[in-house]
Amino acid sequence: MAEALMDVKKLSNYIGGKWVEYQGEVTQVKNPANGEVITEVPLSSAETVNEAVETAKRAQKEWALTPAPQRAEVLYEVGNLMKERKERLSQLLTLENGKVIEEARGEVQEGIDMAFYMAGEGRRLFGQTTPAELNNKFAMSVRAPIGVVGIITPWNFPIAIATWKSFPAIVAGNAVVWKPATETPIMAYELAKIFEEAGLPKGVINVVFGSGSTVGDAMVHHDDLRVISFTGSNDTGRNIAAECGRQLKKVSLEMGGKNAVIVMDDADLDLAVEGIIWSAFGTSGQRCTACSRVIVHEDVKETLEERLLVEMEKLTIGDGLDESNKVGPIINEAGMEKIKKYIEIGKEEGAKLLAGGKELTDAGLGNGYYFAPTLFTDATSDMRIAQEEIFGPVVSLIPVENFEEAIEVNNGVTYGLSSSIFTRDVQRVFQAQRDLDTGIVYVNAGTTGAEIHLPFGGTKGTGNGHRDSGVQALDVFTEWKAVYVDYSGKLQRAQIDVE
Numbered sequence: 001m002a003e004a005l006m007d008v009k010k011l012s013n014y015i016g017g018k019w020v021e022y023q024g025e026v027t028q029v030k031n032p033a034n035g036e037v038i039t040e041v042p043l044s045s046a047e048t049v050n051e052a053v054e055t056a057k058r059a060q061k062e063w064a065l066t067p068a069p070q071r072a073e074v075l076y077e078v079g080n081l082m083k084e085r086k087e088r089l090s091q092l093l094t095l096e097n098g099k100v101i102e103e104a105r106g107e108v109q110e111g112i113d114m115a116f117y118m119a120g121e122g123r124r125l126f127g128q129t130t131p132a133e134l135n136n137k138f139a140m141s142v143r144a145p146i147g148v149v150g151i152i153t154p155w156n157f158p159i160a161i162a163t164w165k166s167f168p169a170i171v172a173g174n175a176v177v178w179k180p181a182t183e184t185p186i187m188a189y190e191l192a193k194i195f196e197e198a199g200l201p202k203g204v205i206n207v208v209f210g211s212g213s214t215v216g217d218a219m220v221h222h223d224d225l226r227v228i229s230f231t232g233s234n235d236t237g238r239n240i241a242a243e244c245g246r247q248l249k250k251v252s253l254e255m256g257g258k259n260a261v262i263v264m265d266d267a268d269l270d271l272a273v274e275g276i277i278w279s280a281f282g283t284s285g286q287r288c289t290a291c292s293r294v295i296v297h298e299d300v301k302e303t304l305e306e307r308l309l310v311e312m313e314k315l316t317i318g319d320g321l322d323e324s325n326k327v328g329p330i331i332n333e334a335g336m337e338k339i340k341k342y343i344e345i346g347k348e349e350g351a352k353l354l355a356g357g358k359e360l361t362d363a364g365l366g367n368g369y370y371f372a373p374t375l376f377t378d379a380t381s382d383m384r385i386a387q388e389e390i391f392g393p394v395v396s397l398i399p400v401e402n403f404e405e406a407i408e409v410n411n412g413v414t415y416g417l418s419s420s421i422f423t424r425d426v427q428r429v430f431q432a433q434r435d436l437d438t439g440i441v442y443v444n445a446g447t448t449g450a451e452i453h454l455p456f457g458g459t460k461g462t463g464n465g466h467r468d469s470g471v472q473a474l475d476v477f478t479e480w481k482a483v484y485v486d487y488s489g490k491l492q493r494a495q496i497d498v499e
């Protein structure tokens with residue numbers, strides 16, 4: 001299967017419109033479902049980053065002068081090619097990331113949606129015209145490209161997140177240097193081929209494969225990369241922000257969540273169970289938006305537990321390419337070790353383990369990394385399992401007495417990405433959407449499922465105030481420029497020559 005889908009034994013960097021073979025160190029890309037080697041990926045040097053930035057700088061000058069509607073034509077073509085190749089891309093995505101094929105198709109669709117949405121921006125990129133305070137003077141604000149921008153993307157949504165960042169950057173007239181995660185380089189390889197075929201001028205996008213410590217670090221330190229857009233771990237994000245702060249470099253961060261579903265006493269419990277199962281165990285919990293806490297009203301706690309256990313039993317776990325599986329593998333050994341560590345922490349802290357809590361090593365799953373969907377109950381908000389991001393199929397129930405306490409518990413974490421409430425009470429719905437301190441709020445749905453034309457990101461430790469996707473992503477990749485045209489033929493002094 002792996003060979004049929006993946007035709008290249010070793011990936012090359014894509015720099016200046018050329019596939020440049022890397023002569024140095026490589027690492028293996030493994031299928032998380034069975035441990036088989038799919039291909040190899042370069043661990044490029046800092047020098048490779050310098051080459052990519054140089055070529056991007058040259059390409060960007062011309063790209064910035066190409067009218068935005070023409071830039072957008074390339075994105076329409078990118079969208080068309082992605083659409084044509086949707087099934088192949090989805091299978092490759094499952095192969096390298098492990099997520100089940102239905103979810104892979106959803107992720108590729110997210111990228112397609114982003115292509116057409118951002119292509120539409122080629123005919124908008126709206127600024128504002130506004131009256132000037134003096135006669136015979138015209139005032140407007142326009143979006144200007146920033147230059148060469150760096151994007152660093154994670155393995156859990158290797159194509160969708162790349163499109164959230166690269167498409168707005170490109171339509172706005174920037175050139176891009178992109179470091180994809182080494183676990184999932186195939187989506188980057190496929191997307192670069194698509195850009196090439198769609199006619200994106202050489203050098204406007206450049207892919208440099210490699211580690212965060214070398215390639216990522218070189219990007220963050222490069223004077224000519226004026227933006228870093230990063231999705232990944234909290235520690236890395238904070239280091240990037242600190243370094244970019246010193247350089248006055250714009251930085252956009254998305255660094256995870258500790259997302260909760262609140263289940264009130266008047267909730268439709270069947271619906272709540274479905275929402276929890278999907279958002280906690282889909283993608284094996286490896287989403288920034290995954291539900292990892294359930295804040296439940298004490299009156300419905302027992303019923304909810306029982307129903308969750310029934311539905312968890314039904315989850316079929318295995319290779320994501322098998323359509324019958326609902327939960328795929330964990331990305332790699334490090335991911336697995338982290339999850340196991342948190343199971344021990346949860347037990348020590350005194351949470352009650354109701355289901356799962358162990359690695360699945362049953363025959364038939366090969367050398368993949370599988371973890372049983374896990375439910376803790378009687379957790380308290382101060383426990384580490386209720387505070388720290390686990391990034392696995394582990395959810396902790398926290399009982400509360402009332403709505404106010406539910407909101408307090410939801411907000412009592414350092415993260416602020418996504419939250420959800422199940423209730424039939426319209427007053428609580430509106431109070432909740434006002435008071436939940438997260439960048440994304442769902443009512444009567446789980447914590448996942450963001451759509452690309454809305455801003456994606458979060459409050460507090462999740463980020464630094466910027467957003468991916470949506471029209472808001474353009475703010476990351478453009479400078480606002482205020483333009484005044486005085487056609488009075490004389491010197492008119494603002495704030496002074498005003499009658």
Ligand code: UN1
Pocket residue numbers: 110156157160286287288289290447448449450451
């Ligand atoms: C992520 O978890 O990193 O809302 C991205 C969602 C998806 C994107 C998730 N549309 O769950």
